[in-house]
Amino acid sequence: MIIVIQCTDQVGRVAAISGVLSAEKLNIVSLREHVDVGQNHFYMRVHVEQDAPAGPLTEKLRAVLPADAIVQVNPQPEKKIVVMVTREYHCLADILVRHHFKTLGAQVLCVIGNHTTLQDICGRFDVPFHPVLHDPADKVNFEAEIETIVTEHAPDYIVLAKFMRILSPGFVSKFAGRIINIHHSFLPAFAGANPYKRAFERGVKMIGATAHFVTDELDEGPIITQQIIPVNHTYTATGMVKAGREIETAVLARALQLVFEDRVFVYQNKTVVFE
Amino acid sequence: MIIVIQCTDQVGRVAAISGVLSAEKLNIVSLREHVDVGQNHFYMRVHVEQDAPAGPLTEKLRAVLPADAIVQVNPQPEKKIVVMVTREYHCLADILVRHHFKTLGAQVLCVIGNHTTLQDICGRFDVPFHPVLHDPADKVNFEAEIETIVTEHAPDYIVLAKFMRILSPGFVSKFAGRIINIHHSFLPAFAGANPYKRAFERGVKMIGATAHFVTDELDEGPIITQQIIPVNHTYTATGMVKAGREIETAVLARALQLVFEDRVFVYQNKTVVFE
C-alpha cells in the first residue's frame, strides 16, 4: 500500500506519521522523504507492507498533520486518463499497447483527436475515439467540445500525446495539475514550435524530449522527466524528427509510469519525483 | 548532519528513530529508508538540518533499536584512505587532484605501489608513496609489508586504483568491507584477467567498469556502482583499453563519492545505495 503526504514542514513530521503507522502495526518497507528547505515544504512517499482501509487511516494521519496537508492513502492504483492527439501515432500507440496488456497502470477512457488520422488504431484496441476537428476561427467552441467530452469521462489525468494545438489558459485552469504534455525538445531549449528544425539549424549534438505538466505558460510547466539521444551531422531535420520519436515515446511512457505510481509531487513550478 | 542505521527489521523502526530525533528538536530534511523483505533487514539514511553531539544521540538511538543495530551519527565527514596502485595513472591522478583541491571527501594518507611508476605524481601532490615491489616467489612478505604500512596509517578504506595484483583471502579478511576495487568490465562479464582483450574478441558493443568491495572471491564482491560506454568495430583491444580509462576513472570517482557520503550499505553480497 502506498501513502503520499505533502504539507508545510515542521520538526516531528516523520515521527508523527510513522507513529500513526506503527500504532496500526503497519510496516514501512520503503520511505522517501524530502523537505524543500527554501519553501519549508514537506514531501513523503511511504510503501507499507500491509493493506489497510484508507478512510480511517487517512483520518488518523490528518489528525497529526497541519490543515494544508494533502494525504492520500492507497491512492487509486489504476488511474483513469483521456488522451489527446493530432496525427502522430507513436506516443498514442505505445499507450494503447500498454493499456491493452494492462501494464500502463491506467485505463484509457477515450482518445480525442483534432484529426481523424488515429481513429483507426484506437478502434483496433477497442478504445473510443472522439474527433473534435479544429476550426481555426472558432477556438472557443473547439475547446468547449473537448471540455464536454473530458468532463463526461472524469479522468484523473489528460495526456497530450503529441497534441499539436495550444490550449487556452481558460481550458488549462479547469484541469490544473492534471494535464501532462510531451514536448519534443530538452526544455528550456527549443520551447515552442518546430524544435527539431531549430535543433538542426543550431547544429546541436543531442536532441531530447520533456514530459511536463501544462500550465498557462507554453512549455513552462513543472518538468516530470526528460532525456536526450545523441545526433550528429548525418541527421537532417527530418532525420531528427524520426529519431526524436523514439525518445518522445520513452520519455512520455516513463513520466506516466512515475505519475501513475504516485511518485510525482507538484509544488509551484517544480516537481519532486521519488524514483 | 547525517545519520545512518542498519538493523533487523520490525514494525515501528521509523517511528522509534524519528521519535528520538523529534524529541531532540532535530528536523529531518531528507530520509531514505529501505527494507530488504527477503532478508528482513532495515536500512536508513537521514539528513538532519541541525547538528547535535554524536555520543548522546547515538546512545538514545541505540536504546530504541535492537542489539544488532549499526548506528552512526554524523559519521566522520572526511574519511581517511590508503590508495594502492600498479602502473596506470588515470584513477590515481583523479584521486590526487580531488584530494589536493579538497573535493574528494577524503584524505589520502599515502599511496602504495607495486611498481615505482607513479611515485613521481604522488610527489607532485605531496602525498607519500611507498613502493612495495612484488617478488612473485614471496607473496607472503609482499602482503605483510603492505599490511604494515596500511596498519600504521589506519585508514577507513583501502582503494585499489588499478592495483593489478590479487590480494589473498588472508589479507582481505583483515580489512573486510573496507577495500574498494575498480574492475575494468561490467561485471559479471569478463571477471578476471584481460577483460578488454576478451571484450574485443567477443565483439561487444559496449565496455564498462565496476566499482565493488573486495571479498575472498575474485571480482565477486558487492557492487557499488557500474557504468558503460559504447564501442564499435573501429576499436582495437588497445583502443578499448584507452576508452576504458575514462569510464574506470568516472566509475571509481562516483563510487568513492557515494561511500564517503555514507550512502552505501553492505549486507552479505549486495549493497544498498541511497543516491
Added chain:
Amino acid sequence: MIIVIQCTDQVGRVAAISGVLSAEKLNIVSLREHVDVGQNHFYMRVHVEQDAPAGPLTEKLRAVLPADAIVQVNPQPEKKIVVMVTREYHCLADILVRHHFKTLGAQVLCVIGNHTTLQDICGRFDVPFHPVLHDPADKVNFEAEIETIVTEHAPDYIVLAKFMRILSPGFVSKFAGRIINIHHSFLPAFAGANPYKRAFERGVKMIGATAHFVTDELDEGPIITQQIIPVNHTYTATGMVKAGREIETAVLARALQLVFEDRVFVYQNKTVVFE
C-alpha cells in the same frame, strides 16, 4: 540509393569502386569504409545521391572486385520478416505498430508462436499468426513445422522477439546469418536462462539487453547492438523483468533498424555496424 560491399582487402579498393560510380555520374553523399586489418577484410557502405539500375551497376562493380566480393546495389529497401514469439508481448507489439504505420522498414509476413497468447494482437493488426505448439518430446517435428512455415514465406530475416525456445543447430544452419534474437542481458553476462534472476542475485547496478545474430552456440552469435539501464536495491527480480522490457524493446527496435537500413555486416563472429 545504398550500395554495400564486402570483400578481401587490397590497395585500391576504394579507388576502383568510386571510379565506377564516378564514371556513372553517381555522387557519393555519404561513405563509410572500414578494413579489419587483422582479417584483411574490407567493408563499405555508400549512399549515392541518384538512383541507377541495380543489375548493370552490380556487374560493373563486380568487374573491379575479387571473386569473394559481396555486392549489393540498392538492396531491397523493404525487407520481409517472420517474427517468432512465445508469450511476452512487448517486442512483438512494437514491431507490429511500426509495421502498421510503415516505419519498420520491413514487412511482417507472419508471426509464429509456440503459445497462442499473442494470436489476438496479431489479429488486431491483420498479421497472420501461426501457432506451433511445442511438444517437449518432439522437438524434431516442432522445428520441421516452423521450417515449413518460414520456407513458405521466404523472409529475408527471422526475428526472435522473445521466443523462449532454443533452436537446434540444424534449424539455425538453414537460416545462417538471417536469425536475429533479443537476449535479456548485456552479453556475455548472464547468457542462458533466467538472466534477471541471476542479475538480482548478483546485485548488479545495471541490466541490459543484447540483439545478436543466432549461431549454433547459445547467446554467442555476432552482437548487433546492446544497451543498459540502471537499477538499484529497490528492484526485485520481478521489477528487473519489468524494467528490462523497456530496454529489450528499444534494443531490438534499434537492431532491426540498423539491419533493415543495410548498416550491419557480419564476418565470422563479429559485426561491423555503420551507424
Added chain:
Amino acid sequence: MIIVIQCTDQVGRVAAISGVLSAEKLNIVSLREHVDVGQNHFYMRVHVEQDAPAGPLTEKLRAVLPADAIVQVNPQPEKKIVVMVTREYHCLADILVRHHFKTLGAQVLCVIGNHTTLQDICGRFDVPFHPVLHDPADKVNFEAEIETIVTEHAPDYIVLAKFMRILSPGFVSKFAGRIINIHHSFLPAFAGANPYKRAFERGVKMIGATAHFVTDELDEGPIITQQIIPVNHTYTATGMVKAGREIETAVLARALQLVFEDRVFVYQNKTVVFE
C-alpha cells in the same frame, strides 16, 4: 597516417582522391565521407595504413581538387595549445594530467589565468602560468596582454577551460576557428551567465555541458560535443554546480580528443564530427 579534406562537392571527388592514394600504393583502412547536400560541401577523413611524405602527396591531392580545397596530409599529430582559466580547477587539472602523462594528444604551451588561483597547480606540472589580472575598466589592455602571450606561443588552439570572461569580437576574430570553450549547460538552453542557477529555478531533470568553438556571438558558436547527467529535486543550485563539474570535465576532454585527432570540421556555424 590521417588525411583530411574539405571542399565544394562534385561527382567524382572520392574517385579522384582515392585514385591518387591508390597510385601511391597507400591502403585506406578507414574512410569517412559526408556531403552536406544543402551547402554542396564535401568532407572526408581518411586513415591510411602507411606513412608518406606530406608535401608531395598534398600537392598531388590538390592537383585533383578545386581551388577552395583544404587538404591536410598527416596533420601534426601533437597539437600545441594555450589554456585560459579563471578559478575553477577541474577542467585545467584534467588537461594537465593528460598532458603530463602524454595522453592529451597535445602539448600545453602555457596557461593564462585572470586570477592566480591556479598558478600553483600549473607549477606542480612544470607548465608556465601567466597571470593577466583583469581591470574591468581596461578590457583593451587586458586582451592585448593576453594576445601578446598567445602570439608568442603560436598555439594551434586556445582552450577556454572555465575562463569566465567574455572575449571581444576583435580578439576572437584574430583566432577564428581556433578557440574552444566549455559552456556549463546543454546549449542552446541557459546560454550566458549562471546556467546552474537558472537550471535549478526551472526545475530541469538534467544538466549538461557543451564544448564549442567561440565566435562573436556568445555561446552561439559551432558545437563540437555535448552531454548531460540527470539531476533531481535533491540538488540545490550549488549541488548542480558540483555535479556539473564532472560533465564539464568529461565533455571538454572528449571535444579536445576529437579536435586533436582531426575528427572535427567546421563549416559556417556547424561541425561535422567523424567519431
